[in-house]
Amino acid sequence: MKKPIPVMINGLPGNMASLVEAALANHPQFKVIATSLTGPRKVTQRYNGKTGFKTLFAPPQHYSVIQETAKEWPDLIAIDFTQPNGVEENVNLYCSNNIPFIMGTTGGNRDILPSLVQNSNISAVIATNMSAPVVMLINMFIFAAENCPNTLKNWEIQIVESHQAKKEDVSGTALTIGEIMKGLGVKFIGAENIRKIRTELEQILTGIPKDALGGHGWHKYQLLSPDRNVMLGF
Numbered sequence: 001m002k003k004p005i006p007v008m009i010n011g012l013p014g015n016m017a018s019l020v021e022a023a024l025a026n027h028p029q030f031k032v033i034a035t036s037l038t039g040p041r042k043v044t045q046r047y048n049g050k051t052g053f054k055t056l057f058a059p060p061q062h063y064s065v066i067q068e069t070a071k072e073w074p075d076l077i078a079i080d081f082t083q084p085n086g087v088e089e090n091v092n093l094y095c096s097n098n099i100p101f102i103m104g105t106t107g108g109n110r111d112i113l114p115s116l117v118q119n120s121n122i123s124a125v126i127a128t129n130m131s132a133p134v135v136m137l138i139n140m141f142i143f144a145a146e147n148c149p150n151t152l153k154n155w156e157i158q159i160v161e162s163h164q165a166k167k168e169d170v171s172g173t174a175l176t177i178g179e180i181m182k183g184l185g186v187k188f189i190g191a192e193n194i195r196k197i198r199t200e201l202e203q204i205l206t207g208i209p210k211d212a213l214g215g216h217g218w219h220k221y222q223l224l225s226p227d228r229n230v231m232l233g234f
Helices: 015-024 061-073 084-096 113-118 132-147 172-182 200-206
Strands: 003-009 028-031 035-037 043-049 052-057 077-080 102-103 125-126 158-164 196-198 217-225 230-232
Touching: 003 015, 003 035, 003 172, 015 028, 028 035, 052 061, 061 084, 077 084, 084 102, 084 113, 084 125, 113 125, 125 196, 132 172, 158 200, 172 196, 196 200
Parallel strands: 003 028, 003 077, 035 052, 077 102, 102 125, 158 196
Antiparallel strands: 043 052, 158 217, 217 230
């Protein structure tokens, strides 16, 4: 039997990192190691997760921790659900220490990330969303933008997105879809076109079930024609 692949889950004790840890807890092909990078507002601490106690390291220690971990676990894979302002630094760390990685964290300079990987010796998956139905939807919009350019020229897009209160940044999926829509001629500036909901009261009024307030993703997209006579929503 092959030895389990060591996995470093970065972003604990955040929601997505914890869910990934739980999914790998009893998987025979993977071993979650006891080291994790955590966000800027966290101090080095012990954390008891689904796969036992781990040490969470704050940003000042990331460089040395990654170097030591890469030496200890030469076949290591990293799964990153950390903080938006740490994306580029983390990708540089993975690339320079030959650690293949999966980057689910949004934020950072998304244009430079692929080139960092291409100039390294590793492979990586970098995606703002890894849900199969959402990826399908995004691909539908890409197809429309490539085959029907400027069909919605000068239309406006309004985006509302709701996530758990701990999610600080605007949804990367919403930003991705907005950017794709520009290929159809839609006017999209960026985060200014997106209203994010993070308060429980507003989420409940929006229709988010109470048992999902701690972890959910709810998006509403509306496209409005220049003459205000047609609206498309999804």
